[in-house]
Amino acid sequence: MADRPLNVWVVDDDQSVRWVLEKALSQADMESRSFERAEHLLEAIAHAEPDVLITDVRMPGMSGITLLERLRTSCPNLPIIVITAHSDLENAVAAYKGGAFEYLPKPFDIDEAVDLVRKAARKNGHAKSDAASAGQTIPSLIGQAPAMQEVFRSIGRLAGSSMTVLITGESGTGKELIARALHEHSPRANKPFVALNTSAIAAELLESELFGHEKGSFTGADARRIGRFEQADGGTLFLDEIGDMSPALQTRLLRVLAESEFYRVGGQSSIKVDVRVIAATNQDLARAVKESRFREDLYHRLNVIRINSPPLRQRRADIPLLLNHYLTEAAKELKAPAKAIDGGAVDMLRGYDWPGNVRQLVNATRRLTVTAPGTVITTEDIPPDLGGGAASQKATQDWTRSLASWAERELSVKSGPLLDAALPEFEKTLIQVAMSQTNGHRQEAAKLLGWGRNTLTRKMRSLHLD
Numbered sequence: 288m289a290d291r292p293l294n295v296w297v298v299d300d301d302q303s304v305r306w307v308l309e310k311a312l313s314q315a316d317m318e319s320r321s322f323e324r325a326e327h328l329l330e331a332i333a334h335a336e337p338d339v340l341i342t343d344v345r346m347p348g349m350s351g352i353t354l355l356e357r358l359r360t361s362c363p364n365l366p367i368i369v370i371t372a373h374s375d376l377e378n379a380v381a382a383y384k385g386g387a388f389e390y391l392p393k394p395f396d397i398d399e400a401v402d403l404v405r406k407a408a409r410k411n412g413h414a415k416s417d418a419a420s421a422g423q424t425i426p427s428l429i430g431q432a433p434a435m436q437e438v439f440r441s442i443g444r445l446a447g448s449s450m451t452v453l454i455t456g457e458s459g460t461g462k463e464l465i466a467r468a469l470h471e472h473s474p475r476a477n478k479p480f481v482a483l484n485t486s487a488i489a490a491e492l493l494e495s496e497l498f499g500h501e502k503g504s505f506t507g508a509d510a511r512r513i514g515r516f517e518q519a520d521g522g523t524l525f526l527d528e529i530g531d532m533s534p535a536l537q538t539r540l541l542r543v544l545a546e547s548e549f550y551r552v553g554g555q556s557s558i559k560v561d562v563r564v565i566a567a568t569n570q571d572l573a574r575a576v577k578e579s580r581f582r583e584d585l586y587h588r589l590n591v592i593r594i595n596s597p598p599l600r601q602r603r604a605d606i607p608l609l610l611n612h613y614l615t616e617a618a619k620e621l622k623a624p625a626k627a628i629d630g631g632a633v634d635m636l637r638g639y640d641w642p643g644n645v646r647q648l649v650n651a652t653r654r655l656t657v658t659a660p661g662t663v664i665t666t667e668d669i670p671p672d673l674g675g676g677a678a679s680q681k682a683t684q685d686w687t688r689s690l691a692s693w694a695e696r697e698l699s700v701k702s703g704p705l706l707d708a709a710l711p712e713f714e715k716t717l718i719q720v721a722m723s724q725t726n727g728h729r730q731e732a733a734k735l736l737g738w739g740r741n742t743l744t745r746k747m748r749s750l751h752l753d
Contacts, residue, residue, distance in 0.1 A: 293408050296337040298322040298354070299370070300346045304393075308341060311397045317404065325349035329357065336362055339388075339407045341400070344371035355387060366407035370395060390443060392436045396730045396740075428464045429612060432602035433728045434595075438465060441594045446472045451544070453529075453589045454567040456596030459646030462567040463527060465596055470523040475563060478522030481515050486528035494536060495552050504553020516549060516560050523563045529589065530570035530581060541585045564589070567596075599641040599648065601724055604731075606637045609645065613652040614664075626656055628664040635666050639674035715750045718743070722752075 295317050297308050305321040312319040320337070322328040326348055328340075340358070344351040351369055358365055366388040388407045391400060430436075442465070445452065452469060454462045463482060470480045488496050495505075499514030515524055526532075532540065543549045544564060548557045566589045575581035599606065610628055618625035641647055651673055659668040669675025694705055717736060725731035733743040747753055 293317040293339065293404065294337045295319045295339045295341065295404055296322065296328065296331075297341045298325055298328045298346070298351075299341075299343040300324065301343070304343070304370075307397060308400065311401055312404070315401045315404075317401075325351065325354040328354070332358070332362065336365060338366075339404050340365055340367045341404070342367060342369055344369060368400070368403055368407055370400075387443075390440055392431065392433075394730060394734075396728055399728075428461060428468050429608060430602055430605040431608065432597075432604045432724075433726045433731055434597035434602045435605060437726065438594060438596065441592075442468050442472060445469060445592065447474065449473060449475060449563045451563065451589060451591045452565045453572075453591070453593045454565065454596055455572075455593060456567075456569065457598045457644055458569050459644035460596040460598055461645050462596045463525060465594060466523070466525040466565045466567065469565060470525075470563075473523070473563070475522045479519050480523050480525065481519040482525040482527065483515050484527040486531040490533050490536075493532070494539070497536070498539070498549050498551055499554075500552035501554050504551075508553070511551075514551065516543065516562055517558065519562045520560045521562075523565060526564060526566045528568060529566040530568040530572055530575055534582070537582045537585050541582060541588060544585075544588045597726075599644045601726070603637050603724060606648070607633050609648055610636065610652060613649050614656060616649075617653045617656040621653065621656055623656055624662065626659055626662055626664055628655075629666075631666040632664050632669055635669050635674055711750060714746060715752065718747060718750070718752060 295312050297305055297312075297319060298321070299305050299308075300323055302323075305323075309319045309321055320331070322331070325342070325346060328342075329349075342351040342354055349357075351371070355367060355369070358367065368389050368391060369387045370391045370393055372393040389403050391403065428438075430438075452466075454465050456462055466482070467480060470476065483496065485493060495508075495512060495514065497514050497516060499512045499517055500508050502508055502511050526540075539549065543560075543562075547561065548559045550557055572581055572586050572590070576583045576586050599609075610633060614628065615625050617623075636648075636651075643650075654670075655664050655668060658670075659665075661668075666675065690709075694709075697703070697705060697708060718732070721732035721735040722729075724735060729743055730740050733740045736743065738746070
C-alpha cells in the first residue's frame with residue numbers, strides 16, 4: 288500500500304459531496320472513484336476492491352446500512368467510513384454494527400475526513416461486532432452537535448461489548464440516558480437494566496440496597512432482601528453519582544468488580560453475579576483520588592472507557608431540536624395541545640446558559656406549555672429566569688457597559704487607536720467560545736462565527752490560537 292496511492296471509493300447520491308471528496312482525496316495524493324448508487328458500487332466491487340470506502344446512509348435504492356451488511360460478507364476486511372446528514376443515535380449504532388470503521392456526520396470537516404481515510408487504511412478495516420440488535424433507540428437521546436455525535440460514536444463502538452464504562456458530566460445532562468443506550472445496544476439488551484442513584488440513599492442503607500440482606504441481619508430486617516446486584520444479574524447496573532459513595536462501600540464495590548461475587552448483609556454464603564457496571568458522576572474523580580476521597584484502584588476499575596456527557600451550553604445547536612421534541616412530550620404528558628415556538632424565542636433560549644442542562648430544558652417546556660397564552664411561544668412568553676425580557680437586556684447591557692468602561696480607561700492613558708487593541712481580543716474571545724461549543728471542529732465553529740473555514744484558520748494563526 289505504501290508503494291502506490293490509496294484507492295478510495297465514494298458512494299453518495301449528492302453530486303456536490305462526491306465532487307468535494309474527490310477533490311480533497313486528489314489533493315491528498317489518493318486515487319478516487321465515485322458512485323451515485325450503492326448498486327453501481329456492488330457491480331464494480333465484484334471486479335476490484337478499494338483500500339477504503341466512504342458511503343452515505345440515505346440514498347435512492349439500497350441504503351448505506353444495507354450496503355454495509357452486503358459488504359461485511361463479501362469484503363470483510365474493507366474499511367468503511369459512513370457519512371450522513373441524518374446524524375442520530377440509531378444511524379450511528381447501525382453503522383458500527385454493520386462493520387463501519389468510523390461514522391462521520393454531515394457537514395463534516397474535509398481535513399478530518401481525509402485523516403480518517405488514512406487511519407482506516409492503516410487499520411486495514413477492523414470490523415465491529417454485531418452481537419446486539421441495532422433497531423432499538425432511546426428517543427430522548429437526540430442531538431446533532433459535534434459533542435453529541437462523539438457520544439453517539441462511543442455508544443456505537445461499544446455496541447458489541449460489556450465493558451465497564453464511566454460517564455462524566457454535569458447534573459441534568461442525560462447520563463442515565465447514555466447508560467440506557469449503552470445497555471440497549473449491548474449483548475445484555477434483553478436482560479435487566481437496574482439504575483441506582485447512590486447519593487439518594489442514606490449511607491447506612493446503601494449497603495443493603497446494593498447487596499441485599501438476610502432476615503434478622505439488623506433491626507428492621509424482617510425478611511430477606513435481594514439487592515440491586517442480584518436484580519441486575521446478567522444485565523447492567525447503573526450507579527449514578529458514584530463519587531458520593533463512602534470509603535467502606537467503595538471497598539466492597541471494588542471486590543465485586545474484581546471477583547464478581549459478594550455477601551448479603553448478614554449472609555454467610557457468597558453470591559456469584561454477572562453484572563456490567565456503568566457508573567456516572569458529576570465530580571472530578573481524578574481530583575477526588577488525589578484528595579484521598581475516592582479509591583484509586585476503584586477509579587481505575589471504573590474508568591475503563593469514559594464517555595463525557597456534554598453540558599447544554601456546549602451543544603447549543605441542539606436546543607431547537609430539543610425544544611420541539613420536549614414541547615411535544617410535554618403536551619402529551621399534560622394532555623394539552625402541542626405548542627409551536629417561533630424563531631425569536633428559540634434564539635433567546637439558545638442564548639441562555641442552562642445551568643440545569645437538559646433536565647432544566649425539559650421542565651421549561653412543561654412550564655411554557657402551561658403558561659404561554661397562545662398556540663405559538665414567543666419572546667414575550669420567555670420568563671426572565673430563562674433569559675427572557677429584562678434578563679436578556681441586562682446581559683447585553685452588562686457587556687456593552689464593560690466595553691465602554693474599558694474604552695474610557697484606554698483613552699485616559701493613550702489616544703488610541705481603540706480598534707487596533709480591541710478587535711484582536713474581541714475576535715480571540717469569540718473564536719475560543721465557538722471552538723469550545725463545537726469541541727474543536729473548525730468548520731462548525733466557523734459557521735457559528737459567520738466565517739468560512741479558511742477565514743477562521745487564518746484568524747487563529749494570526750491570533751496565535753493554533
